[in-house]
Amino acid sequence: xxxxxxxxxxxxxxxxxxxxxxxxxxxxxxxxxxxxxxxxxxxxxxxxxxxxxxxxxxxxxxxxxxxxxxxxxxxxxxxxxxxxxxxxxxxxxxxxxxxxxxxxxxxxxxxxxxxxxxxxxxxxxxxxxxxxxxxxxxxxxxxxxxxxxxxxxxxxxxxxxxxxxxxxxxxxxxxxxxxxxxxxxxxxxxxxxxxxxxxxxxxxxxxxxxx
Numbered sequence: 001x002x003x004x005x006x007x008x009x010x011x012x013x014x015x016x017x018x019x020x021x022x023x024x025x026x027x028x029x030x031x032x033x034x035x036x037x038x039x040x041x042x043x044x045x046x047x048x049x050x051x052x053x054x055x056x057x058x059x060x061x062x063x064x065x066x067x068x069x070x071x072x073x074x075x076x077x078x079x080x081x082x083x084x085x086x087x088x089x090x091x092x093x094x095x096x097x098x099x100x101x102x103x104x105x106x107x108x109x110x111x112x113x114x115x116x117x118x119x120x121x122x123x124x125x126x127x128x129x130x131x132x133x134x135x136x137x138x139x140x141x142x143x144x145x146x147x148x149x150x151x152x153x154x155x156x157x158x159x160x161x162x163x164x165x166x167x168x169x170x171x172x173x174x175x176x177x178x179x180x181x182x183x184x185x186x187x188x189x190x191x192x193x194x195x196x197x198x199x200x201x202x203x204x205x206x207x208x209x210x211x
Contacts, residue, residue: 060124065133073120080104082120083130091131091160102188105161106130112168131160143167143205152201154192162188166202175206
C-alpha cells in the first residue's frame with residue numbers, strides 16, 4: 001500500500017470519528033437544554049407527545065331501578081362503567097369485560113343484557129334494573145331468597161349476574177326443567193362450581209312465582 005493510500009485511509013477514519021463525536025456532543029447538548037423544545041414542529045416526536053384528543057360526550061338519561069339519572073358521558077363509556085362509576089351502583093360486577101362471564105348482567109326493558117358489551121348512550125331513556133332494584137325494602141325478591149335458601153353462591157362475585165339472569169330466565173318461561181335452566185343460564189359462569197345449587201334455586205323460585 002502506498003503512502004497516499006495510508007494517508008487517505010487515515011483521513012477517512014479521522015472524518016468518521018469527527019462525525020461520531022460531533023453527533024454525541026450534539027445529543028448531550030439537546031438533552032441538557034430540554035431537547036424536545038428544539039424538535040421541529042410536525043416531527044414524529046411531536047405526534048407522540050401531543051395530548052390525546054377529547055372524546056365526544058353526550059347528555060343521557062338512564063332510568064335505573066325506577067329513578068332517572070341524568071349523566072354526561074363520553075360516547076365510548078359502557079353501561080357497566082356508567083352504573084358503577086357514575087351512578088354508584090356497584091352490585092353489577094366487572095368480570096371479564098368481554099361479555100363472556102355474565103357477572104355484569106342487568107335487565108334492560110326486562111331483557112338480559114351484558115352491560116360491559118353495550119354503550120351507555122345506547123340505553124338512553126330505557127328502563128334498567130340492577131340487582132339493587134330487586135328487593136322491596138326488607139323483602140327479598142323470590143330469586144334472591146331462593147339463592148340464599150339453596151346456598152347457590154360461594155365467593156359471591158358472580159352472584160348478582162346469576163340472579164339477574166335467573167330473574168329473566170323465569171320471566172321468559174325457560175325454567176321448566178333442570179336441563180332447560182342449565183341451557184338458558186349458560187351465559188353466566190360460576191368459577192366456584194355452584195351450578196347444581198344455582199339450578200335448584202332457579203327451579204325453586206320459578207315454582208314459587210307460579211303458585
